[in-house]
Amino acid sequence: MKRSRIALVIVVLVLLAGGWALYHGLSKPKAKPPSLGDPVTAVAVKLMDVPVYIDALGTVTPTRSVTVVSQVSGILASVEFKEGQRVSKGQVVARIDDRALKAQLAQAKGVLAHDQAVLVNAQRDLARFRQLIKVGSVSQQTLDTQAATVQEQLGTVAADDGAVQNLQVLVSYCTIASPVEGIVGLRLVDPGNFVAAGSTTGIAVITQMNPATVVFAVPEDDLGAIDQAMAKGPVDVLAYDRNKHNLLASGTLLALDNQVDTTTGTVRVKGQFNDAGNALFPNQFVNARLKADTLQQVAVVPTLAIQHGSKGDFVFVVQGSKASLRPIKSGPASGDLTAVLENGVKVGEQVITEGADKLDDGSPVKVVSQ
Template structure:
């Protein structure tokens, strides 16, 4: 029994030794094969594409999501009670300041105005008679025909009648103003929205329903918020001159308009750490609509003649960004400090690459520092 167990143990030990030798040969074989390879991954010169580094002016933009706001937005409501007689605009129509957009039945107010004018004419006649009596009393007092009390009473009568006439004139003016409210005109140049009240409805000053909403979109404005960290850069740009702002669509593909920075808010929003910025667009009234979301790009500065490389040439590693530079027949790895991008190129902010050098744009994923390369496309 002991002999059988001993033979089994020997066989098991032998099998383990064989497996260990086989594993060691398997693990050691790639290293031996790699040791015999020449420089360059794969044992041959890797074909790559390269592009020359060039100097270029690179604008530095601050991007933010903005909202289009009209220059003015006016909610037109009635200032008198009455029947809406007519609506004199088409929905979405461009209207001018002073243009009639609606009328309210004014017959009742016209009747009240006529009555007020009649009262005014009556009181003016009474005043005129009292003034003539006062003139006669002033002559009679000199002859001693009337007493001083009679003269004083007539002076007071004229003053009272003057007050009555002034009140009548105020009533007439008030009714004339009320009558003018029956013809509703546009207070601004702009685009009128959808009709909200139809003719024939009784409208009152207490009603919350507007007859129309008119928005002035020339010039259009865009409001967006930027982090407070950019305040210094924005103020420096403003001190240097006009600051340009671009408005793109939601996908950042189509340029909707070019404008200028108009104003900064007077305080930072402490809950978000941002400050509101307003930009003005003079010639974008037909592409920018109120409450539309746009991508705003504020030009903070311009980097003058800095080296730029294609963005696809920049690789990202644990030690930061790097590029491969063509050094003869080999690839040289250079750590770079990437800056802002414009189009399909990115600015390099340090002296790691120089204009005229070639950076590899295709095939870099197969390279290492010192890999043999062959430039097949430029």
Template sequence: MELPESGSHTTANTPAARPSRSLWWLWVVLIAGVVLGVWYFRGSRTPSEAANPSAPATPGRGRGGSGGMGNFVVPVVVAPAQPDDLPVYFNGLGTVTAFNTVTVRSRVDGEIIKVAFKEGQYVHEGDLLVQIDPRPFQVQLEQADGQLAKDQAQRKDAQVNLERYKLLFDEGVIPQQQLDTQAALVGQFDGAIKSDQSQIDNAKLQLTYCHITAPISGHVGLRLIDPGNIVHATDASGLVVITQLQPIAVLFSLPQDDLPQVSTKLRAGAQLTVDAFDRDDTQKIATGKLLTIDNQIDPSTGTYKLKSVFNNADTALFPNQFVNVHLLVDTKHNLTIVPAAAIQRGPQGTYVYAVASDNTVKIHAVTIAQTTGNRVGLSDGVNAGDLVVIDGQDKLQDGSKVTPTVSSGNNSGAQASSNTAPASPGAPAPPAPNSPRRQSGGSRR
């Protein structure tokens, strides 16, 4: 029997043996990973969690909390609570309306010989707008004057004859009927004279209608006529439209639930301030006063209409412009103001994280008295000067160590983070509900 060559029975260097050694190292790595994971999990749990393995782990423990790894410090953004008063606004959607709008029309038929305004020009009441050819009406006036003179002369002659007839009647020369006829003739001429005078007055009136002036002060729009056009009193389009912009009105609506508070203020003689903001509700355009409220509620919408007036000296408001309206109805005094991003909500209520002097956070239950925009007024729970966390709450619990950075004043990012902050210590919370629109106007950005 032939023996195999030396080395032919050794499998250490054969290709079949190499995968077995690779699998062995893979199992070693997996087992080591499991051991490290169990060690890390047990080290990060609190004693109470270790005693109750079925209980869910508490967020905030471990690497980001005060337990587990021990000394991990959470970076947060903070803002100081400040004492202040907070306004209460009722907010609505409004439309700018001209205080007065007039379509100027001709009251006589005739040819336009002059247009005295420029499109878009501001005109004062009584300024000349259009001149219509007055000559036809001047002729009518002269005719009426001539007829009046004729009738006055005839009346005078009839009156002289009447006086003569009276003498003849007294002497018995003429009968009573002839005297009465002459007296009636004088009366006819009296009537003719009155008619002539009315014709003169009418002709003068037609002449004044040829001189068309502005009935109100305001801005004229695009002209609808040109010199040489023939206009008629029956034309529906008119000559030009004048719109009064100073002052100007804004009509807006509010829910009927707001009516008692607003009407009570008006009956007491209060001057309620109204702010008009742009379409984006970010830029204040003008400030005015509430003028009146409508006398009925719209049953289809459950709202009522209000009318406010603005001086509009800079003509920033324009008819039919859409605006957001903020009606100031009250002011809450002596509140502690914090950014809306600081407010957290959970099953235990509303709270904030306040930073203590040792750079640890404490949970403070708070009571919200008023929310206006991104400012929240608290009646208790936080003192003026306390630093409250406005960003980074998702990694915090009571007693967590933090590295605070004071906010520069722009809380837009903090506001966004507050919507995903935990609702209570140790449990995630849904986003804080938005403030009611009717009280969210207040101080803007």
């Protein structure tokens, strides 16, 4: 009995010792495996030609915008266009009631015919007097008076002819033709209304859409670059939408203004777009890009790889299994790539594009994709 109690005590002590060892074994922290580096994505540096653009907000301006006005006063008889219609140069767009003017023209022609007949009769009398004076049948005074009568009648006929021509012009003004090829705007006067000659309101506005032009302002500091570009040949100008996503039209630089705006320090520039079609609309705001230069075969990196710090821009370059911080001077961008100036990186080096926000100079990294 005494021995069984001793054996029981020994068993209990063994169980307690095992439990204590097990408890402390589970609670002891396990050793971490050595770090393999943060996973990152890297892209190789490459060479390419990078265009240098000057960006500015521009306004589409039509080549010509003409207000169609009547040159004679009268009732607007008809409007021969549809709003928004494309018309050609010389196409009839409106007519003024010309009946009164045609009546005046007929009267003027009658007066002209009468005075021409009087002139012919006076010229015949002058011819007879010149023959009669040779035989003494008429006096010199009579001959001179008849000669003056002929000259007077010549003046009357000339005045009559001028009146006829003037009325013919006025009658022609009753048929109003488009002075340009373009798009007709909304009708400003309805048929049946009286229109006055030279009215500033007009009947409609016709806008010449092709070629379209875009006017924008560039900083005066860019004038040197623009002059150098113009010296090499035509300068490309691109027109994008407000979001700078969609290219609307491609054109060329047409002209620079002749002075700097002292209040803004900018110079107005005009680009011409010959094949814009309906992509550019008058008074539309667009983002203009003027191609000032092209950097030949420069190192480029993804724009995502460029970090910005207090001391300037930098990238992380993969060197072995570590990230090396490399200061750079960023240049112009082309799509998703940015040029690196002054040899900040070398062709073929791997720059980190994803995962760089957690890195320091010398951090261990593991490239998971390229």
